[in-house]
Amino acid sequence: MDSVSPRPDGPRLDADALAALHRGTLAEFLGIRFVEVDPDRVVAELPVRDALKTVGGAVHGGVLMALADTVGAAATFLGLPEGATTATLESKTNFLAAGRNGPLQAEATCLHRGRRTMVWQTRVTEAGGRLLSLTIQTQMVLMR
Amino acid sequence: MDSVSPRPDGPRLDADALAALHRGTLAEFLGIRFVEVDPDRVVAELPVRDALKTVGGAVHGGVLMALADTVGAAATFLGLPEGATTATLESKTNFLAAGRNGPLQAEATCLHRGRRTMVWQTRVTEAGGRLLSLTIQTQMVLMR
Amino acid sequence: MDSVSPRPDGPRLDADALAALHRGTLAEFLGIRFVEVDPDRVVAELPVRDALKTVGGAVHGGVLMALADTVGAAATFLGLPEGATTATLESKTNFLAAGRNGPLQAEATCLHRGRRTMVWQTRVTEAGGRLLSLTIQTQMVLMR
Amino acid sequence: MDSVSPRPDGPRLDADALAALHRGTLAEFLGIRFVEVDPDRVVAELPVRDALKTVGGAVHGGVLMALADTVGAAATFLGLPEGATTATLESKTNFLAAGRNGPLQAEATCLHRGRRTMVWQTRVTEAGGRLLSLTIQTQMVLMR
Numbered sequence: 106m107d108s109v110s111p112r113p114d115g116p117r118l119d120a121d122a123l124a125a126l127h128r129g130t131l132a133e134f135l136g137i138r139f140v141e142v143d144p145d146r147v148v149a150e151l152p153v154r155d156a157l158k159t160v161g162g163a164v165h166g167g168v169l170m171a172l173a174d175t176v177g178a179a180a181t182f183l184g185l186p187e188g189a190t191t192a193t194l195e196s197k198t199n200f201l202a203a204g205r206n207g208p209l210q211a212e213a214t215c216l217h218r219g220r221r222t223m224v225w226q227t228r229v230t231e232a233g234g235r236l237l238s239l240t241i242q243t244q245m246v247l248m249r
Numbered sequence: 250m251d252s253v254s255p256r257p258d259g260p261r262l263d264a265d266a267l268a269a270l271h272r273g274t275l276a277e278f279l280g281i282r283f284v285e286v287d288p289d290r291v292v293a294e295l296p297v298r299d300a301l302k303t304v305g306g307a308v309h310g311g312v313l314m315a316l317a318d319t320v321g322a323a324a325t326f327l328g329l330p331e332g333a334t335t336a337t338l339e340s341k342t343n344f345l346a347a348g349r350n351g352p353l354q355a356e357a358t359c360l361h362r363g364r365r366t367m368v369w370q371t372r373v374t375e376a377g378g379r380l381l382s383l384t385i386q387t388q389m390v391l392m393r
Numbered sequence: 394m395d396s397v398s399p400r401p402d403g404p405r406l407d408a409d410a411l412a413a414l415h416r417g418t419l420a421e422f423l424g425i426r427f428v429e430v431d432p433d434r435v436v437a438e439l440p441v442r443d444a445l446k447t448v449g450g451a452v453h454g455g456v457l458m459a460l461a462d463t464v465g466a467a468a469t470f471l472g473l474p475e476g477a478t479t480a481t482l483e484s485k486t487n488f489l490a491a492g493r494n495g496p497l498q499a500e501a502t503c504l505h506r507g508r509r510t511m512v513w514q515t516r517v518t519e520a521g522g523r524l525l526s527l528t529i530q531t532q533m534v535l536m537r
Numbered sequence: 538m539d540s541v542s543p544r545p546d547g548p549r550l551d552a553d554a555l556a557a558l559h560r561g562t563l564a565e566f567l568g569i570r571f572v573e574v575d576p577d578r579v580v581a582e583l584p585v586r587d588a589l590k591t592v593g594g595a596v597h598g599g600v601l602m603a604l605a606d607t608v609g610a611a612a613t614f615l616g617l618p619e620g621a622t623t624a625t626l627e628s629k630t631n632f633l634a635a636g637r638n639g640p641l642q643a644e645a646t647c648l649h650r651g652r653r654t655m656v657w658q659t660r661v662t663e664a665g666g667r668l669l670s671l672t673i674q675t676q677m678v679l680m681r
Contacts (some may be wrong), residue, residue, distance in 0.1 A: 114346055156277075165319075170315065171311020190305065192344070194483075197340070197342075200336065201649045201656065203336065217631070221509075237539065243531070274396070338627075338654065345505045360489065366679065418587070447610070448558055448614075453603065454606045458602040483632065485628070486627060488628075
């Protein structure tokens with residue numbers, strides 16, 4: 106009952122269209138680049154520079170969480186029913202290793218696709234595939 | 250047993266010293282300003298601009314999480330025993346209202362101060378005191 | 394907009410009525426006793442026995458989480474609009490100290506009361522007021 | 538650096554030995570049965586009865602969290618260095634579907650195995666493989 110399929114007439118966005126949509130927002134400010142866009146999987150990359158680091162020289166946890174939130178929200182958007190919008194209800198991240206030189210790669214996959222909520226899991230890795238963080242977030246589906 | 254007091258010889262940093270420490274890092278890049286610095290409570294502010302927003306025009310959840318992570322880590326740093334460093338183990342945020350024009354204010358208060366971990370709770374509010382998000386994060390205390 | 398008041402004609406349940414409602418469920422099986430019931434605050438107690446402990450002799454984390462989930466769901470129920478039901482979307486617990494002899498006391502207070510979701514925070518303490526755990530949970534409000 | 542292998546001389550426990558260890562604790566009280574025991578994966582089952590349900594007749598969220606906490610802690614125990622103990626630092630659960638008749642099956646797999654912490658992910662499914670909940674928990678490794 107509480108499930109939807111990506112709608113046949115849903116937004117058909119590729120990586121370039123997603124980039125255009127995010128112009129002027131945090132995603133562009135940080136330097137996030139969408140590289141794979143599929144209704145069940147969104148992948149983005151982010152080069153690392155000093156402005157994205159902590160005092161200690163590691164990739165800032167806030168960057169890992171912002172990157173995850175961005176790909177999870179984009180993935181939800183791609184599966185929204187017509188006229189619906191989405192908002193993040195909650196997000197939980199476990200930090201597993203310190204990131205250094207990047208580039209970061211974030212891959213969001215779907216854990217639950219319901220009429221009222223979607224749950225996405227995003228793994229952020231660094232060059233070589235080392236897992237830096239795992240985020241699970243719940244997106245509310247809001248019918249206008 | 251598993252508790253420490255802010256050490257008498259601990260780092261005595263005021264808001265200016267914290268700002269200097271964060272120069273060139275994500276905190277400065279986003280525009281975070283430390284305004285109150287106490288071993289049990291750290292407050293910071295962040296003006297809102299388009300570059301910190303989502304496609305939908307709300308303050309980006311990643312900004313709220315990065316702000317919380319920054320004040321929680323700074324608060325932990327102020328209470329570290331000599332020679333110790335800290336890393337965020339995990340962070341969980343509930344988003345309670347959409348932020349619009351800011352400025353954001355983040356207040357971190359201590360839930361647990363142990364020898365091995367500290368747990369901080371950060372409330373982010375917007376002008377007028379509306380609660381936008383609540384973050385709880387666990388910091389590991391690492392003895393070198 | 395996204396807020397509701399405890400409805401004037403809402404369920405008016407006292408601790409005895411809540412206990413009757415929970416007969417035969419996990420709450421009774423564990424031994425949970427509701428002691429204060431208010432639309433913005435629900436308090437329950439739970440005596441500790443060996444069957445609620447871990448191999449190491451501490452109060453089991455699962456007991457702390459089940460206790461929190463029970464009072465948070467009960468508190469949500471008291472504020473539901475007519476004809477609505479509730480389900481827990483997610484729950485996050487930080488464990489701050491090991492519980493030993495109890496009794497446990499759990500106090501749920503409201504962080505957010507919306508039309509679609511409610512967010513409750515539950516503190517579980519042991520005799521003497523020592524904080525054992527802090528749970529934050531999101532309840533979905535489901536209109537039939 | 539921050540990683541350990543399951544030690545060659547570590548506790549070699551099979552499902553029966555784990556059951557014996559948990560006698561008289563919450564695991565036995567709920568009816569949890571360990572069915573597969575491997576250093577990187579622990580599986581347990583739990584038949585469902587009314588005493589494990591909510592007022593609404595679903596499997597209680599507290600049962601799903603207690604089951605996950607039990608298998609996650611057991612899995613950590615199997616990989617502890619000699620003389621170490623473990624405690625759950627934090628646990629986060631997303632509830633994805635309501636459980637009804639069971640039996641429940643919980644499978645814990647390792648996300649991170651460090652010297653100071655281990656992170657486990659536990660999926661709880663119902664007959665037919667329907668995913669009811671996903672828990673991620675952080676275990677502290679405590680050297681005495």
